[in-house]
Amino acid sequence: MAEYKGLDGNEEDIDPYFGIAKLDEQLKGIPEKKIVLISASPSVGNEVFGYQIIHKNITSGVKVLVFLNRTSPQSYLTDMKDYDFPANDNLFILDAYSGITGIKSDETDHIKVINNPYDIEEVKSKVIGALGNGYGLIVIDSFSLLADFFNFPFVLSFIDEIKNAVVSHNSAAVLLFTDWGYEKENVDKLLSKVNSTIEVKGIEKRVIFGQYFAVLKCDWVKEANALSSVLFKAIKPGGIKVYFPKILVTGPTDAGKSSFIHSASKDAVSVDKLGGTIALDHGSVDFKGYRADLFGTPGQERFDPLLKMLGEEAIGVFLIVDSTKPEQFPRAVEMLRKTETYGLPVVVIANKADLKGALKGEEIRERLHLDSAITLIQTVAENLSTVDPNQPTKLKSEGINEALSALFKQLT
Ligand SMILES: Nc1nc2c(ncn2[C@@H]2O[C@H](COP(=O)(O)OP(=O)(O)OP(=O)(O)O)[C@@H](O)[C@H]2O)c(=O)[nH]1
Ligand SMILES: [Mg+2]
Incomplete structure (x- = not known):
């Protein structure tokens, strides 16, 4: 597996596993023989995590099997496509949905139907049997529905079987799970059986105004507990983006x-x-799996009364100066004060370096009294x-x- 280079490298170099910025950076993908639980609170969806992981893997030649009981294969594939994750020949679906609805689904090379999804033995044998067919990854969407269908003790023993199969076939598994309020004891048992748990939650204040994911545990990464939670947005098309809601762009x-x-x-x-x-x-920026909303201030002093408001809730700053106008540098620093963003992560941009008389970087640093x-x-x-x-x-x-790159790195 190639190393994940994140903001430093070219996105195309990433040997996928999650295909999600920050997650791959923190966990370096999903190694073989591991089971990952993506555990969402009911107010937020986790299905896009599944789509994105699948897409990253199928586009890099990994054969992926989706056990699907949440929706029909057709609407699943359409939804994936809407996020800009089209299927290809590496994607296979085990359809445990059509059998519930009674709507007939035609089997194809890539879609196999479980006729009776209420039959534990059929479900088990189809899933475990399929795992011997060279899949690098199996995604179960959704694992919580499986628990609803049968019961928690059943799905806990099913995990053990999946684990054995995944280990003996050098595969990996991702379980999409929504915690609808199951008994804590059962959920704890589930968490203890998987190798990694990623929580997906909303920041709720009457309405949900943000979503974040956090690595709750991961047994292949040292100090996984120290990993921070990450704000994200699920964008259609585009998928999961690590999200910076407000970055201020200011300067003279x-x-x-x-x-x-x-x-x-x-x-x-x-x-x-x-x-x-x-x-x-x-303007909103999409860059290497990150999404940021940039807010620019005016530069003229007559608009200074707006600056405080424009700076509110910014989490980082681009301070832009004209390389040919050192006389404006004190004004630049003043704008950090007036927007009340002094002390936030900042990247200074010395613009117009193409013009005659542009100062060299070092000189600009000196004149702005920039910390090294x-x-x-x-x-x-x-x-x-x-x-x-x-x-x-x-x-x-x-x-x-x-x-x-420079500012995003400071912000994560
Ligand atoms: N040569 C050169 N001109 C530039 C460069 N960047 C911007 N300009 C020009 O400089 C002028 C000001 O650019 P803007 O981007 O409008 O500057 P601003 O900071 O938003 O200005 P205010 O909103 O009025 O404070 C425009 O005429 C641009 O075309 C650069 O890198 N090189
Ligand atoms: Mg402007």
């Missing part, structure tokens, strides 16, 4: 804040007048000849990507 007038936001995101909007921002910019721990990245316009003095311009992606 004309430094290139709007240019940065428009270059980093596909969907940026600005409230502008004559090319200058008068209220805010917003703070990252400074130089950015330039993609095409100097098309820069319009009344419009934000597109910045070269190298600098943008370096800046995103």
Whole structure:
């Protein structure tokens, strides 16, 4: 298995297992012979974790079997596709749903039907039998429904059998589980039988306004308990993204804040007048499995009354300066104070490094009195000849990507 490089490496290099940023970074994938439980609270779905894990594996040549009792194979595949995870020849489904509904499902090379999903022995023998057919991974969606169908003691003994099969065939298993309020003793037994548990929960305050996952246990990673919880968003299409709800982009007038936001995101909007921002910019960034919402401030002093509000709840900052205008540097620092983001993780962007008279990085550091721990990245316009003095311009992606990597790394 290739090493997971996360923000430092090329996403295509990742030898998949989870295919989910931060999870692969923390757990280095799912090794052979291991069982992972993805345990969700009822208010949040965990099915997208399944889709994404399946997709990462089937696209890298791993044969995957899905035991499916939650929905029909057709709607499962459609839902996967809506997240931009189309099936391929490596995906096989054991259909334990059609038999419940009585709706006839045609068997294909890739879909096998369990005629009587209420028959414990048939379910067991089909699943265990299938595991001998070279699957690198089996996904059970859903394990809690299996517990509802039969009873918890049954599914606990079923886990033992799955474990034996997975170990003897060098496979791995992912169980999708929603805790509908089962007896604690039973759930504890389940947790004790799996190698890793990943919790998926909502942050609830009357309404759910965020979702996070956290590694509750993992027996192949040292200090798994120290792993932090990770805010995420399930995006259609796109799947699970580690999510930063608010990153502030600030700096003096004309430094290139709007240019940065428009270059980093596909969907940026600005409230502008004559090319200058008068209220805010917003754009969402998708980068290496991460999603961040960027909020840009105006630079002109007459909008300073807005700054405090724009800085609220930001968790990190891009501070943008014009490399040719050291006289604005005190203003740059002042904007960190006025947005009340001084002290948050920050990456300084020395923009317009393409212009004559641009200061060198070291000089900018000195003049801004930057601590050596703070990252400074130089950015330039993609095409100097098309820069319009009344419009934000597109910045070269190298600098943008370096800046995103640097801040995201500090935030996780
Ligand atoms: N040559 C060059 N021009 C740039 C670069 N980045 C931005 N510009 C130009 O600089 C001007 C200001 O860019 P903006 O992105 O609007 O700056 P801003 O910080 O959002 O400005 P305010 O919102 O008014 O504070 C525009 O004319 C851009 O085209 C760069 O890297 N190189
Ligand atoms: Mg602007």
